[in-house]
Amino acid sequence: MPSLLWIDAQGYEGYVFAGGKDLLTLGIPAVSEIGPYGIRRSGMSLAGFAATVSSIWSDYWVERRERFIRYPISVFDRYIEELGTEDYFENVIFTNSNSPYAKNAFANNCTNSDK
Numbered sequence: 094m095p096s097l098l099w100i101d102a103q104g105y106e107g108y109v110f111a112g113g114k115d116l117l118t119l120g121i122p123a124v125s126e127i128g129p130y131g132i133r134r135s136g137m138s139l140a141g142f143a144a145t146v147s148s149i150w151s152d153y154w155v156e157r158r159e160r161f162i163r164y165p166i167s168v169f170d171r172y173i174e175e176l177g178t179e180d181y182f183e184n185v186i187f188t189n190s191n192s193p194y195a196k197n198a199f200a201n202n203c204t205n206s207d208k
Contacts, residue, residue, distance in 0.1 A: 098123040104131025107142040110149060117149045120192025128182030129173055143170040146187060154186040161186065 098121055102109050106125045110117060117123060132142045146153070147166050154161045155172070164172065166187075176183065 097121065100125045104128065104133075104135040105137075107132060107137040107145045108135065110145050114149055118189075120189040122186060122188045122192075123150075124184055124186050126182050127173070127176070127185045128180065129176050129178055130180045131182065132173075139173050140170065143173060149189075150187040151190045152188045154188065155183060163188075 098117075100106055100109055100123055106127070110123075129139055132139060137145075146169055150166050152163050153166055153169055153172070154163050156162075172185075
């Protein structure tokens, strides 16, 4: 089984996540480029995308000031709004905090958020 998935589907990540939900809910972390413009261009709403990732993972990580910060997936919709509507994107890491894959994830370079 893979220990990490990197998914770059040019805005269609939500559909890939939905189609691979059985595999992804096993707790395998995934890295993906997230950009509101690409998500909307694919025909998926931002709310639909947030609901999809929320149904699979418990946390997401973004790089802030050279460290990865973990946020609860419950605030992912705020993050997507923060990215704006331009053709801007960031790489995001999705994890399940209960997964054995995530137990030691980014141990030397991460911080938890209490958002």
